Amino acid sequence: MNNMLIKVTFISGLKEVVLHEMSRYPKLKIYEEGDEEIYLDLSSDFKILTELKSIINIYVIKRSDEFNPYFISKHKSVLGEIIDIVLKGSTDKFKTFRLSCAGSDSKEVKEIKDFIIQTYKLTSENEADLDIFIGKANSSWEVGVRLTSRPLTLRDYRVENIKGGLNPTVAYAMNSFCELDSAHSYLNIFSGSATLLIEAGLINKNLRLVGFDSNGKSNALAVENIKKAGLIKLIQLKTADIFNKPDLGSFDVIASDLPFGMQISKDEDLKKLYQCFVEYSEEFLNSKGTLVVYTTEHKLLTSILDKSKFKIIKLFDLKVSTVVGAYIYPKIFVCKF
DSSP: OTTEEEEEEOOBTOHHHHHHHHTTOTTOOEEEEOSSEEEEETTSOHHHHHHOSSOSEEEEEEEETTOSHHHHHHOTHHHHHHHHHHHTTOGGGOOEEEEEOSOTTSHHHHHHHHHHHHHHOOEEOSSOSEEEEEEEETTEEEEEEESSSSOTTSOTTOOSOOTTOOOHHHHHHHHHTTTTTTOOEEEEESOTTSHHHHHHHHHOTTSEEEEEESOHHHHHHHHHHHHHTTOTTTEEEEEOOGGGOOOOOOEEEEEEEOOOGGGSOTTOOHHHHHHHHHHHHHHHEEEEEEEEEEESOHHHHHHHHTTSSOEEEEEEEOBEEOTTSOEEOOEEEEEEO
């Protein structure tokens, strides 16, 4: 097991959140830190890792200056050793595999794929259970196999998706800044698929959890997610327009994934919408409460917050991949009076 480590990946900008979550588990031994990945000692508890809410993927990896596709094709046991660790006791979870590396049509890569097919009786698919990669990381080559049959961002409760929906690890991060253990009430404005509400409810089931969205269809989809999460009795959803300023009471936390990008219709006045959101939050957030917001329209939001009663106490710059392989650059704003 020489050079073998665990590699966890996360959204760029959320390293502080990941390290804080890991700090609760002293048995997780950090070996090395990067901007989008943390390496851990292989002795770290796999079960604990799969329960972390702030990370995207977990890989068992080996690294060396030699581990390019040509070398691995000649020394297949390097990859086989990693696959054996991942499959141990979990062979029923993995039926297909995907190999990502340079030279996908080369003779060497074909030999590696044939080895996996013949040895482990897996089928090669683009969307696969067993995710395998060979690639450069900094100045060294890495060979890695994902520990789980799907990314940890694909929460079990996510049975209904809304286009442009919030990444659950971002929702977890946003909620981690809100002192939910001591909060009593939580409002999610523009609640969408209810990811923020569900992640909050999973942290503290004693919260009064309320969300509203102007889109009734989104609310119907959100209800299915809430049911799957087992929180249907705890979360109250409303169909309401923020411009009508629905009076739902006051709250210790107000959280929102503000509309931006493809979520906005062409005729929508974003400045007017954001201004109304901030004014609404000023009115219904308790004096010692927390406002947490996620948006790519950070210049607009900053300009409005600067003229409000709120003070930005934390700001996180993120780099988030989209379903089409591009990136967006949103920010998380944490505000108090």
